[in-house]
Amino acid sequence: MRFNFLVILLALLILECSTTPLGRRQLILNDDSTLNEMGEKAFNEMKTTIPIEKSPAINNYVKCISYASIKEATDTTGVQTWEIVVFRDSAVNAFALPGGKIGVYTGILQVANSADKLAAVIGHEIAHVIARHGNERVSQSMVASGGMAVLQGFGGEAAAGILGAGAQYGVILPFSRKHESEADVIGLEIMSKAGFDPQASVSLWQGMAALGGDKPHELMSTHPSDDTRIKELQDNMPAALANYSAAKSQGKTPNCKI
Incomplete structure (x- = not known):
C-alpha cells in the first residue's frame, strides 16, 4: 500500500509540470529514453x-509524405532519426511508437488515396510521438498496477499495443479517445505547415x-465518433x-506520387 501511495503521489507531482504541445497536463512517469528503447524493440x-x-514506388511515396511532415x-x-516502414497488410491502419517509429499498412492506401489524405494520417501518428502519448499510456498502467514492475511485462506485441500500435495489439481504451483527439489537432497543424x-x-x-459498418476498422476503433x-x-x-497558405508561399509543395 505504501508503494502504491508513493507512485500515485509522484504521478500527481509530475502531472503538474508535464504538458502536451496543446498545453494539456499529462501523467508522465518514465524518461523518454526508456520509452524510446521500448518503442524500438517493439x-x-x-x-x-x-x-x-x-x-x-510505394515506399518512396510514403516516405516522401512522412519526411515532409516530420x-x-x-x-x-530525443528522437534522433525517424524510421518509416510500410507493412504489406490489408489492415486499414497506421501507427507510431516512441523513438520515432512509424508503421503504415498498405491497406490504408485504399482509403487515404491521395498524398494529402495520407499526410493527415501520418501527421496524426507523428503527433502521438511528440505528445508522449505512449509514455502516458505506460504511466497510467503503472499507476493502475502499482509500480515500476509493470514495465517488465511489456514485450513484443504487448509493448506495441500499450505504446499505440493499434487495436489488434491491445490498446488501453479509457484514455485513448483523449489522445486521438489531441493527435488530430496536432497532426492537422503538422500537415498544413508541410504544404498538404x-x-x-x-x-x-x-x-x-x-x-x-457494424465493426469499426483498426484505425477508428479507439477514436472519437466520426x-x-x-x-x-x-x-x-x-x-x-492559414498555415497551408503560408507553406505554399514559402514554396512548400511536396510532390509525393506513386
Whole structure:
C-alpha cells in the first residue's frame, strides 16, 4: 500500500509540470529514453512478424509524405532519426511508437488515396510521438498496477499495443479517445505547415466513416465518433488553412506520387 501511495503521489507531482504541445497536463512517469528503447524493440519485433512492402514506388511515396511532415514537427523526446516502414497488410491502419517509429499498412492506401489524405494520417501518428502519448499510456498502467514492475511485462506485441500500435495489439481504451483527439489537432497543424491541404483530413475521415459498418476498422476503433472528430477538425481548420497558405508561399509543395 505504501508503494502504491508513493507512485500515485509522484504521478500527481509530475502531472503538474508535464504538458502536451496543446498545453494539456499529462501523467508522465518514465524518461523518454526508456520509452524510446521500448518503442524500438517493439518495432523491430513487428518487422520480423509482419511482411514488409518491397515496392520502391510505394515506399518512396510514403516516405516522401512522412519526411515532409516530420520537418514540421517539434520533437523533444530525443528522437534522433525517424524510421518509416510500410507493412504489406490489408489492415486499414497506421501507427507510431516512441523513438520515432512509424508503421503504415498498405491497406490504408485504399482509403487515404491521395498524398494529402495520407499526410493527415501520418501527421496524426507523428503527433502521438511528440505528445508522449505512449509514455502516458505506460504511466497510467503503472499507476493502475502499482509500480515500476509493470514495465517488465511489456514485450513484443504487448509493448506495441500499450505504446499505440493499434487495436489488434491491445490498446488501453479509457484514455485513448483523449489522445486521438489531441493527435488530430496536432497532426492537422503538422500537415498544413508541410504544404498538404488540411481540408483532406475531413474527407479522409468521412471516407473512413463510410467503411465503418457494424465493426469499426483498426484505425477508428479507439477514436472519437466520426461526427465529433470532423467537427474538431473543422473548428481548427481556419488556423490550418492559414498555415497551408503560408507553406505554399514559402514554396512548400511536396510532390509525393506513386
